[in-house]
Amino acid sequence: MKANLENIAIVLNKPSFPENIGAVARAAKNMGIRELLVVDPYNCDLTRIYRMATHWAEDVVLNMEVHANLREALASFQFIVGTTARRGSHRQTMIDPRRLVEQLIPISQKNRIALVFGKEDRGLTNEDLRYCHALVTIPTAEFSSLNLAQAVMVLAYELFVASTDPSGVFVPRLAKSEELEAMYDELTKALALINFINPENPEYWMTSVRRFLNRIGLRAREVKMIRGICRQIDWFCHQRARPLPEARVKGE
Numbered sequence: 001m002k003a004n005l006e007n008i009a010i011v012l013n014k015p016s017f018p019e020n021i022g023a024v025a026r027a028a029k030n031m032g033i034r035e036l037l038v039v040d041p042y043n044c045d046l047t048r049i050y051r052m053a054t055h056w057a058e059d060v061v062l063n064m065e066v067h068a069n070l071r072e073a074l075a076s077f078q079f080i081v082g083t084t085a086r087r088g089s090h091r092q093t094m095i096d097p098r099r100l101v102e103q104l105i106p107i108s109q110k111n112r113i114a115l116v117f118g119k120e121d122r123g124l125t126n127e128d129l130r131y132c133h134a135l136v137t138i139p140t141a142e143f144s145s146l147n148l149a150q151a152v153m154v155l156a157y158e159l160f161v162a163s164t165d166p167s168g169v170f171v172p173r174l175a176k177s178e179e180l181e182a183m184y185d186e187l188t189k190a191l192a193l194i195n196f197i198n199p200e201n202p203e204y205w206m207t208s209v210r211r212f213l214n215r216i217g218l219r220a221r222e223v224k225m226i227r228g229i230c231r232q233i234d235w236f237c238h239q240r241a242r243p244l245p246e247a248r249v250k251g252e
Contacts, residue, residue, distance in 0.1 A: 002105065003105045005032045006034075009036065009113070010028050011039065011073055011114045013040070013118050015120065015148065016043070017042075020148045020149060021036075021044070022057075023053070025064070026060075028060060029056060030153070034060055035060075038067070041066065070116075071131065071177075073114075074131050076112060076178065078107075078177070079104075080177060082131075082134070083115065083138070084124055085138070100136045107174075115152075115155055179223045187226065189234065191205075193234060
């Protein structure tokens with residue numbers, strides 16, 4: 001079984017240079033990936049993009065989607081991979097490209113996958129990474145910073161050449177990012193309502209909740225179930241908060 005490249009897209013978050021967008025389009029096309037999304041680019045000069053993409057990858061640029069923010073761009077994807085070279089307490093366990101591909105092969109059969117790359121000088125922020133189900137880092141020697149197109153090529157190459165037999169592993173269609181984010185919005189409110197998380201800084205406390213649920217791989221119907229639980233918590237808490245009716249004196 002090989003990865004279904006038709007279900008895999010490259011997402012560039014806030015790229016600074018149009019030449020990098022063009023170089024990424026060319027690298028993706030070289031490895032059989034044709035879907036490219038760009039989020040809030042600093043400069044989207046198509047002339048400069050096409051110059052680096054060359055005529056070979058013109059179709060990738062022509063069909064490129066441009067989005068205002070990352071949440072909107074990732075809405076239709078069921079599995080999201082963030083790329084990073086930085087480590088920190090807010091960053092979940094990172095794996096190398098080859099191990100990542102082993103996971104993506106069965107997932108890609110029925111689910112759309114986004115490979116997200118951050119800004120050239122800073123990468124993905126902790127806020128960006130909250131949308132991700134997995135993090136990947138590309139091993140290097142002494143200098144860890146890679147050109148954007150180089151990083152895309154490494155992951156795309158691994159996806160293109162990898163072939164494995166996952167012993168009949170089946171991964172169903174997972175919930176889309178837009179479904180998950182709507183669930184997390186309601187879950188945040190519900191957990192704050194019962195004082196499980198601090199309402200002053202909910203995203204900090206929700207990081208662990210997101211990591212736990214992302215490891216499970218929720219399906220659409222399971223997301224609906226969790227949202228139903230959240231609505232019931234909201235209803236119950238507001239019912240408890242309502243003042244009791246005053247008792248009427250007999251004979252009145």
